Amino acid sequence: MTRVLAAVALILAVGLATVDAQAWSWRSHGKPGTVNIKSAMAVMKDGKLFGVGGNKKLYERVWTGSGWTWVNHGKPSSGIFNPKNFLEEPCILRDGKVYMTTIDGDLYERYWTGSQWSFGAHGNPGTNLEGCSALKDTAGRAMVFTRGHDGTLRERYWTGSSWAWRNHGKPPGTDAYGTTSSYAIYGPTTRVFVPGRNGRLFRFSLDGNYNGAWKNLGAPPGKSVRKVHATEKGGIFAITVDGDVCRWSGSWACYGKPDGKAVWDCSDPFLIENPSINIQTLFCVHTGSYQEVYQLSVFQGGSGWVNRGKPSGTNTFVDRPTVMFSGPYSRVFVPANNGKVYELYPPGQP
Template sequence: MGDLTRAVIEQAAANPWWKTGATSLRAAAGPTAALAADDPVTRVVTNGGDLLNGDRFFVGAADGRLFERRRLGGVWVWRDHGTPPNTAVATSGAVVPPDRVYVRTRDSRLFERRWDGDRWVWNDCGAPPTGVHSRPVVGNGLIHLLGGDGALWRSDPGTRGWTSLGAPALGASERLWGSPRPSLLGVLVATTGNRLFGHDGQWRQIGSGSPPVWGSPAAQHPYQDPAGRVGISYVTPDGRLVSLFGDGSTYLHDPRRTADGWSRWRRTPRRWATRRSWRSSPSPRPPPTPPTSG
């Protein structure tokens, strides 16, 4: 979708959101020539973020600015939203339609970027007592994230109040990590012990006999299987893809068993009765240092 070179950013600054129209900034189809030999490229350092209103998403750049990638008139354009006051963006944006975007900042606070009817403005939403330690996510209009105390926290955008949802019973050296993921099974959070827990008023382990989880689960989505079910997907420590459904059943995707590997549903999902089934595979690698941005 184009690089954030200095030339592109300077063009965005000359034609920012309040001037952007049909002639708005477009990323070059090929590499953009640097203005000077030592020109650095401003890199996108977060994931793609959530889609807002079906046509835009918000990402964090290496220099701490928030950029919007939006489709206008059939082309993708960049919009520079700058940085929150006295801090920098550390994650991509979680969105509450139709006009709010939430990011974690490098000083472990939650900031809102909101359209007030006239322009985009920054609002400081504060943080739990021990700070924000994950990318924020949105489910049912509420914001969920991990705090520095190892607990799952919830914030209401309307009141900007904070509520601790605690943490499940974990092992001595086990803790929640990655980013929470709202789903039909509750708010899902992975642990450094390769387990998956969900909170829907109380904590429970999800798929206690399922393949182990590594990192944050993917967003809930419908599957093109005969039953038309909805589920989430996650990756195992040894790099395999698993689909998890509302009834607790799982499906282990194996590219070696299908012609194209991933694109078509080939087998009926099955429940993993014990951990023995996945322990016969190569030993999972230990998880790396948990990420704090996304």
């Protein structure tokens, strides 16, 4: 195993710098004024990050070209006495739009008009909504997937001239539970993953003609699925109720707990491509009163956990890590218990 991990270190030196835990560093992005950031930071492709503050408003962390700054996007209001409060991590559409659900179960959009940012109200389809994942497939169709409190998978999609709702129903024999993860493959085909209340992982496939089908992917032997994170080139990873991280690829494989610590949540997985080997990797935080970030790398013939530590002066995190790519490097962002957002970065990263 030592020889395998040495090989991994050499390969990661090309894409992620190195697996040496001491080689990575932490830096603080602070917080917007006195407001604590309470959600994971959703990453936009042009280097912007969006998260929710303790005051239920939407905030952006953005690189201006000469430095990082915080932007307060506020929150929409359906009336003077009825502001819409945000709660969870937003999701990003590839064309740069930000989506988020409110505490009272509506879907909202934050978009750039060409001259300013504005909120768009999508409401709900007759059931309160929670969480979201968004994508634009290769046919150019915009889709936002979210879970209804009635246990169904709901889709907000662009018809070409207007937005509409579609109800994809429940996973066979159970309710949808938790948030969704989705991506597009093979042209206009879309795949959405959602845990079932029965502890099984379900995949919903939607083709270019809007024909959909559910598939029960089961669960690792003796375990129940609690969360799922999937990308087309990063694999399908689930966090189980007992804190293992497992991958589904026609069958289940599990990678245990880092240093025996139960995993709480992880970033989306991504693929490091190399001529001799491909590595699927993701960053995770574990449960407990003293949390650290661990990196899991999965490659042909093995896997390995690396402890990336924690920012100085912090003890816990309030949500999962997310990953931003900058050239050949990856940056990891995670909100901590002191309300600040911290960045974990490899050597050579400016």
